[in-house]
Amino acid sequence: DIQMTQSPTSLAASVGESVTITCLASEDIYGSLVWYQQKPGKSPQLLIYGATILEDGIPSRFSGSGSDTQYSLKINSLQPEDFASYYCQNGLSTPYTFGAGTKLELK
Amino acid sequence: EVQLVESGGGLVQPGRSMKLSCAASGFTFSNYGMAWVRQAPTKGLEWVATISYDGSSTYYRDSVKGRFTISRDNAKSTLYLQMNSLRSEDTATYYCTRDLTTEGIGWFAYWGQGTLVTVSS
Numbered sequence: 001d002i003q004m005t006q007s008p009t010s011l012a013a014s015v016g017e018s019v020t021i022t023c024l025a026s027e028d029i030y031g032s033l034v035w036y037q038q039k040p041g042k043s044p045q046l047l048i049y050g051a052t053i054l055e056d057g058i059p060s061r062f063s064g065s066g067s068d069t070q071y072s073l074k075i076n077s078l079q080p081e082d083f084a085s086y087y088c089q090n091g092l093s094t095p096y097t098f099g100a101g102t103k104l105e106l107k
Numbered sequence: 108e109v110q111l112v113e114s115g116g117g118l119v120q121p122g123r124s125m126k127l128s129c130a131a132s133g134f135t136f137s138n139y140g141m142a143w144v145r146q147a148p149t150k151g152l153e154w155v156a157t158i159s160y161d162g163s164s165t166y167y168r169d170s171v172k173g174r175f176t177i178s179r180d181n182a183k184s185t186l187y188l189q190m191n192s193l194r195s196e197d198t199a200t201y202y203c204t205r206d207l208t209t210e211g212i213g214w215f216a217y218w219g220q221g222t223l224v225t226v227s228s
Contacts, residue, residue, distance in 0.1 A: 034214050034215070044215075045218070046215065049207055055207075089154075089213075094157060095154055098153065099151075
């Protein structure tokens with residue numbers, strides 16, 4: 001199984017700041033990396049797929065990068081609605097595996 | 108508008124069975140792969156099972172293989188998860204998801220609201 005190691009586990013930031021979350025796959029996933037946002041009590045929402053492609057309707061302050069085994073999600077100019085949990089996911093092959101999540105909190 | 112509405116969750120005793128349903132609307136159901144993803148209370152996301160657009164292929168995580176069965180009825184635009192021999196570690200909110208594209212890639216673009224399954228005596 002492909003293991004997804006996500007860091008940090010939690011992160012405190014202020015509105016207007018920029019943050020980066022990283023995800024390391026245990027083997028090459030050829031760019032098949034997905035990022036989700038989940039707010040408390042809500043279902044996850046797809047943000048980015050194919051490592052870099054922004055889903056329709058997602059603000060451009062979100063961006064993804066990476067290849068092979070190393071990937072990252074950057075959020076520029078944090079807005080109040082961005083404080084949530086974020087998960088990466090191996091979309092290459094089953095079993096589809098998720099990172100443990102990053103909780104982004106307001107400083 | 109894509110809608111996925113799960114039902115069938117609740118409290119069940121260990122060793123018993125439960126069947127979840129997911130009613131889909133707003134898209135051509137028979138064109139897309141579907142999956143179940145679960146989330147234990149206060150924990151992260153865990154993929155459970157995937158079914159191809161026509162039901163001919165199914166995939167499971169090891170911990171549910173032989174106990175859970177994913178299926179679909181394309182005429183009814185409904186996805187199912189039959190869960191047998193339930194264990195306490197199966198306690199979670201179960202989400203029905205739809206693939207982003209028709210290519211059978213496991214990118215989960217749409218999620219239902221989730222249904223909570225609690226396995227306890």
